[in-house]
Amino acid sequence: MSSPVPAPTGARSDVEVLASSNDTGYRSFRAGGFHFQRDAYFARVEWPGGRHVMQIDVFLRAIMRDVSWGFFYGVVNFDGVLGTINHYGEVTLFAGRFNEAYRDAGRDHEERFQSPALMAIFKEMLNDWTNEGYDPFAAPMETGVAWGHKNGFNTAAVERQRVTATRMVSLPDDTPLRTDASGYPVNRHFADVPQDEPNVEVEPGFEAEVGAFNLFAYLSRSDVTWNPSVCSVVGESLFCPTSEEFVLPIEHGNDRVEWFLQLSDEITWDVKDKETGKPRARVIARAGDMCCMPADIRHQGYSTKRSMLLVWENASATIPDLIARGEAPVVPVKF
Amino acid sequence: MLTTRFGSLQDFQKGGVEPIDDDPKNYVFSNLFEVAGRAAPYARTAIAKNFQYVIEAVRAEGTSGWYTCAHDEFALCMDGEVEVHLIKLSRPEDIAEVGSEGARRLADGMPEGRKMGRVIIRRGHMALLPKGSAYRFQAAHPSALAIQTLDGPETLHRWADICQTTAS
Numbered sequence: 001m002s003s004p005v006p007a008p009t010g011a012r013s014d015v016e017v018l019a020s021s022n023d024t025g026y027r028s029f030r031a032g033g034f035h036f037q038r039d040a041y042f043a044r045v046e047w048p049g050g051r052h053v054m055q056i057d058v059f060l061r062a063i064m065r066d067v068s069w070g071f072f073y074g075v076v077n078f079d080g081v082l083g084t085i086n087h088y089g090e091v092t093l094f095a096g097r098f099n100e101a102y103r104d105a106g107r108d109h110e111e112r113f114q115s116p117a118l119m120a121i122f123k124e125m126l127n128d129w130t131n132e133g134y135d136p137f138a139a140p141m142e143t144g145v146a147w148g149h150k151n152g153f154n155t156a157a158v159e160r161q162r163v164t165a166t167r168m169v170s171l172p173d174d175t176p177l178r179t180d181a182s183g184y185p186v187n188r189h190f191a192d193v194p195q196d197e198p199n200v201e202v203e204p205g206f207e208a209e210v211g212a213f214n215l216f217a218y219l220s221r222s223d224v225t226w227n228p229s230v231c232s233v234v235g236e237s238l239f240c241p242t243s244e245e246f247v248l249p250i251e252h253g254n255d256r257v258e259w260f261l262q263l264s265d266e267i268t269w270d271v272k273d274k275e276t277g278k279p280r281a282r283v284i285a286r287a288g289d290m291c292c293m294p295a296d297i298r299h300q301g302y303s304t305k306r307s308m309l310l311v312w313e314n315a316s317a318t319i320p321d322l323i324a325r326g327e328a329p330v331v332p333v334k335f
Numbered sequence: 336m337l338t339t340r341f342g343s344l345q346d347f348q349k350g351g352v353e354p355i356d357d358d359p360k361n362y363v364f365s366n367l368f369e370v371a372g373r374a375a376p377y378a379r380t381a382i383a384k385n386f387q388y389v390i391e392a393v394r395a396e397g398t399s400g401w402y403t404c405a406h407d408e409f410a411l412c413m414d415g416e417v418e419v420h421l422i423k424l425s426r427p428e429d430i431a432e433v434g435s436e437g438a439r440r441l442a443d444g445m446p447e448g449r450k451m452g453r454v455i456i457r458r459g460h461m462a463l464l465p466k467g468s469a470y471r472f473q474a475a476h477p478s479a480l481a482i483q484t485l486d487g488p489e490t491l492h493r494w495a496d497i498c499q500t501t502a503s
Contacts, residue, residue: 167407167463168409168461168463169461171463188337189337189339190339191336191337192336192337192338192339193339193459194457194458194459196457197460198454198455198456198457198460198462199453199454199455200452200453200454201452201453201454202451202452203449203450203451203452206421206423206451206452209421209451209463209465209468210421210451210452210454210463210465211454211462211463212419212454212456212460212461212462212463213460213461214459214460214461215411215459215460215461216341216458216459216460217459220339231461232409232461232463232483233407234388234406234407234408234409234483234484234485235388235406235485236388237385237388237483237485239409239411239483256385257385259383259385259390261367261383261390261481262350263341263413263459264339264340264341265339265340266340266350271357278356279355279356280354280355280356280357281352281353281354281355281356281357281359281362282352282353282355283350283351283352283353283362283364284350284351284353284503285350286340286342286347286348286349286350287340287341287342287347287348288342288347288349288366288367288368288369288413289349289350289364289365289366289367290363290364290365290366290367290382290383290390290392291352291362291363291364291365292361292362292363292383293362294361294362305337305339305340310411312383312385312390313385314385314386314388316386331360331361331363332363332383332384332385332386333363333384333494333498335360335494335495335498
């Protein structure tokens with residue numbers, strides 16, 4: 001894959017799969033001026049004027065989310081240095097852009113790409129760097145290790161598609177329920193979650209409109225962590241519940257307000273300033289707690305016991321324009 | 336075996352915002368069980384708002400009035416057991432105009448239309464409240480719902496009463 005001609009808009013599309021290392025067996029990759037290389041323990045990233053090292057398991061868990069979420073909303077910080085900004089059609093790959101020390105020293109660097117080009121090279125990298133037996137979506141205690149030299153692939157794991165119901169899970173022609181038979185056993189942390197289904201009595205002719213399902217049972221069977229799936233849709237209002245264990249692999253700097261309804265157990269959220277990374281608050285969320293993440297922060301969550309979280313997003317296509325004009329609210333409610 | 340901790344109207348442990356360099360009001364932090372537990376039956380209190388969209392906390396107890404809506408809504412049962420009755424209105428636009436936002440309460444009495452069905456939801460169950468239908472809740476014991484909808488005439492805004500305003 002190589003496309004050296006810059007896109008007419010100015011966004012780059014020059015990405016390249018490079019040769020495999022005779023030493024480690026892993027390929028290297030280039031996206032514009034960024035160069036990516038992995039070894040047994042680390043991802044090593046270089047760009048004009050700088051370089052960075054990340055633990056490979058941390059890097060793979062982060063890039064897995066960025067790929068699966070299509071660069072998500074706003075900023076996906078892989079760590080305090082590296083990350084992406086979604087412009088919805090184009091995407092910025094940056095180093096130090098949201099790090100006060102890098103910015104103050106003028107050491108930050110960013111390049112803007114056509115989204116399909118960067119996505120393609122990220123997918124190639126994720127697939128090549130993920131060995132057989134390691135699943136970047138799984139909780140650490142439920143998968144193998146990321147370390148070592150090249151040892152096969154886990155393509156099925158890294159090519160999972162984000163579940164997106166069009167109206168509600170379980171309705172006819174919509175996302176199906178998870179069952180043992182469909183390959184979704186109850187997770188070890190949710191063995192006590194009731195699996196009963198609602199009582200649904202439908203009069204003839206209304207099969208598409210009368211429906212209900214057990215969301216908690218559905219979540220208890222999720223095989224991934226920190227991966228919101230759309231389960232019900234009201235216009236642009238998306239209920240995106242997810243199961244969480246260990247740590248959110250990225251610091252998410254959303255470009256819009258995002259809401260969390262804690263459905264079970266407990267998550268601790270570290271909240272930092274979106275631009276500088278300075279700590280602003282810690283939020284302890286327990287079952288029934290509702291809170292928002294303002295649009296000018298980045299957040300990262302921690303969950304020891306696997307928990308259920310309902311992420312509530314507004315997917316309106318008008319929000320990026322409102323953001324660009326500075327008209328999108330940073331905080332959703334003033335009181 | 337690990338115990339999964341869900342909350343209920345009678346038993347919840349609220350977390351909170353621990354500010355380091357911020358105003359806790361920016362996080363609009365509340366607890367659904369606390370809000371529903373303190374509200375009148377079937378009062379629809381907004382606990383989250385994102386432009387025109389809201390999530391309402393509702394205490395289901397006894398029988399509600401009938402509601403309708405020009406768009407889909409969803410009810411997630413967070414505690415107890417709630418029965419939902421559904422009727423296909425013959426002229427829903429007379430009550431909720433096409434394009435209108437949020438639920439409308441119907442006049443007392445049985446609405447005119449065909450019976451669509453009946454759903455009984457318990458903790459963790461989610462039900463579709465389809466657009467153009469009339470729906471009514473019934474709960475023998477106090478129960479709690481989260482409703483995914485739009486801000487409408489039935490939505491109550493009591494942010495200063497329900498949200499954390501100082502350091503926890």
